[in-house]
Structures are given as C-alpha cells and as structure tokens.
Amino acid sequence: MTPHAETPVDPLWWSWEGAHGGWVAGAALTAVRDAFTGGHRPVRSLTTHFLAPVGTGPLRFSGTAPAAGRSTVTCLFTGHQDGEPALVGSALFGPRRTGPGYDGLPAPDVPGPDDCPPLHLPVEQVPFARQLEIRPATADRPLAGGPRAELLAWIRFRDGRGLGAAAVTTLADALPPALYARWRTPRPVPTAELTVHFTDALDDEAPEGWALVRIRTDHAGGGWAVDDSAVWSADRRLLATGRQARVVREPRDRRPPGGPGAGQTAAGTVNS
Missing domain, CATH: 3.10.129.10 (Hotdog Thioesterase)
Structure with a gap:
C-alpha cells in the first residue's frame, strides 16, 4: 500500500x-x-x-x-x-522508552533574549524573515567578516506557534549559512540534504516561545560545506540537532522574490 x-x-x-x-x-x-x-x-x-x-x-x-x-x-x-x-x-x-539519560550538548551560556538586540534580515531577499524574531546572542553577525563560521541567536515565531517537531525543523535552517559569519559578500549556499535528530524533550507537549539556535561550519572546501545546527528551548533543553550538506556557489545577481525561480535561497534550498 x-x-x-x-x-x-x-x-x-x-x-x-x-x-x-x-x-x-x-x-x-x-x-x-x-x-x-x-x-x-x-x-x-x-x-x-x-x-x-x-x-x-x-x-x-x-x-x-x-x-x-x-x-x-x-x-x-x-x-x-x-x-x-x-x-x-x-x-x-x-x-518513548526507559533508559539512562545524558546531556553532552548543553546550551551555551549566553544572555537571555530580553538582553539581546534584534537582527533584521533583508526581507526583500528572504521574505520568510518577517515570520521570525531573531536576536543574536553573541557578537557574531552575518556578513561581518568575523573570525569563525558560527551564528548563535534566540529565535521565536511571530505567530506564537509551539515548538513542535515541524517548527523545530524550520528553526534548524532559519539562520543564514554559518559561512556568512566570515564573509562580507553574500553568495548562494543552497542546501542539498538536511537531517534533523529530535530529542525526547519533544515527546510530550511542545515548548513555546523562544528557542536558542546555533549553526556552525567546521569544514568547507571543493564547493561544498557541512553545517551543524542545534536548537534548545527557552529553559535550555536540547530539542534537536541538525546537519546539512550545502553547495557553495559563486556570487551572482539575485532575482527579486515573488515567484518560483531557478533556485532557492542561501538560507533555503536549491537543486545542485
């Protein structure tokens, strides 16, 4: 069937x-x-x-x-x-099954969302950013030419939806590619494959409100990059981890949003 x-x-x-x-x-x-x-x-x-x-x-x-x-x-x-x-x-x-627990990926020790400034992604390029409130939790910013390929931010949905598995999957890919933290010029970095592993924190009622999201690249080369992400709840419970294979492309002119085109965003997906 x-x-x-x-x-x-x-x-x-x-x-x-x-x-x-x-x-x-x-x-x-x-x-x-x-x-x-x-x-x-x-x-x-x-x-x-x-x-x-x-x-x-x-x-x-x-x-x-x-x-x-x-x-x-x-x-x-x-x-x-x-x-x-x-x-x-x-x-x-x-x-859910009985068994020993272990927390080998604790949430980073960063200020709470009320103590972090907002980040406004360019909605003319990524219209979905209107659906999210993003507050960076460290000094790293997209296209700031920083020393490391990592972004860490508090994120919440503006419509107040709970952090169920589908919402957490969205958050695992919500931040710009981690290489953007090192670059000063944007370029397409489409996702070819995304895998998300969910923890038992999502077995019962979905958490609500803010989530702490981290994305980082440990290696890039040959036109490819691997991004690792993690999503924690507001009370610092690990909700999910993610890994995605990305294609790193040369900079090119961007098409205006508003209809289907030949590819998708650096924070989204395209066929490679």
Missing part, C-alpha cells in the same frame, strides 16, 4: 527564489506523520534530499506505510510538485 498526502506551500515562507528549505522539510514531516503513521508516534529523525526548487503549487507526497504492530517504523517518502519529484526523504518514528 502506498499512502498519499498533499500540503499547500505557504507563501509567507518564501525565500530568495523558492520556499524556505527548513519549512519545506517540516511540512513534509507533518504530511508524512499524519498520513503514514496516524500521527501518534514521536519522530526521532528526518532526512530530506532536495531535488528541485519548491514553487507555489501544492506538494503531493507518496510513501511507504509502516508495517502494522511495529513500534519503531521508518517511512520513505517522495514529494512531487507539478508532477515532478522535488524532494525525497525518510522519517523514523518510535515511542
């Missing part, structure tokens, strides 16, 4: 030339969980490979249904738009 699901693309989450990659991955997770698992299993990981830009039309998902009776299941899915595959991926679902 191959279940099907459909979800509209929210125009509020438009990026340079297409839908924001983190939002697309979160929308895929919601569609897959509701259609293929009944929506009752906590998600443990989500991997999304972006094959083509996501435009304004609805995304239609097909995927494998989990075998009945299994507590841990993996769903493979494909997202189509206008009859063509735009993304493929997998989601792992499994119930």
Whole structure:
C-alpha cells in the first residue's frame, strides 16, 4: 500500500527564489506523520534530499506505510510538485522508552533574549524573515567578516506557534549559512540534504516561545560545506540537532522574490 498526502506551500515562507528549505522539510514531516503513521508516534529523525526548487503549487507526497504492530517504523517518502519529484526523504518514528539519560550538548551560556538586540534580515531577499524574531546572542553577525563560521541567536515565531517537531525543523535552517559569519559578500549556499535528530524533550507537549539556535561550519572546501545546527528551548533543553550538506556557489545577481525561480535561497534550498 502506498499512502498519499498533499500540503499547500505557504507563501509567507518564501525565500530568495523558492520556499524556505527548513519549512519545506517540516511540512513534509507533518504530511508524512499524519498520513503514514496516524500521527501518534514521536519522530526521532528526518532526512530530506532536495531535488528541485519548491514553487507555489501544492506538494503531493507518496510513501511507504509502516508495517502494522511495529513500534519503531521508518517511512520513505517522495514529494512531487507539478508532477515532478522535488524532494525525497525518510522519517523514523518510535515511542518513548526507559533508559539512562545524558546531556553532552548543553546550551551555551549566553544572555537571555530580553538582553539581546534584534537582527533584521533583508526581507526583500528572504521574505520568510518577517515570520521570525531573531536576536543574536553573541557578537557574531552575518556578513561581518568575523573570525569563525558560527551564528548563535534566540529565535521565536511571530505567530506564537509551539515548538513542535515541524517548527523545530524550520528553526534548524532559519539562520543564514554559518559561512556568512566570515564573509562580507553574500553568495548562494543552497542546501542539498538536511537531517534533523529530535530529542525526547519533544515527546510530550511542545515548548513555546523562544528557542536558542546555533549553526556552525567546521569544514568547507571543493564547493561544498557541512553545517551543524542545534536548537534548545527557552529553559535550555536540547530539542534537536541538525546537519546539512550545502553547495557553495559563486556570487551572482539575485532575482527579486515573488515567484518560483531557478533556485532557492542561501538560507533555503536549491537543486545542485
């Protein structure tokens, strides 16, 4: 049996030339969980490979249904738009279990959001930035030519949505690419693949309000970069970690937003 699901693309989450990659991955997770698992299993990981830009039309998902009776299941899915595959991926679902705990990635010791100044991303380039309030928690800023490829900021959704798994997936890709902290000139750094691992902090009621988000690049070369991200709740619980493979392109003229184009934003996705 191959279940099907459909979800509209929210125009509020438009990026340079297409839908924001983190939002697309979160929308895929919601569609897959509701259609293929009944929506009752906590998600443990989500991997999304972006094959083509996501435009304004609805995304239609097909995927494998989990075998009945299994507590841990993996769903493979494909997202189509206008009859063509735009993304493929997998989601792992499994119930909460008893076992030892360990916190090897504590939240950085930084001031709270009320003590951090706001950051306004250029909405003419990344319209989705209107949906977020961003407050950098360190001195690092995009396009400031700093010494390290890392950005750390408090972020919250302006519509007040809770920090469920789909929202956390969006936040894992909400900041500019970490290399922007070292550069002074923007260039496209599209995401080819994004994987997010979720913690048990999301098993029950979704946290609300601010999240602390960090993104950093430990290596870039050969036209590729690997970004690692982490998302913590306002009370400093780790919610998820992410890793994405990015294509580092040469600077080019930007198209004005407002409709589907040949690629997507440096903070979103494009086909490589």
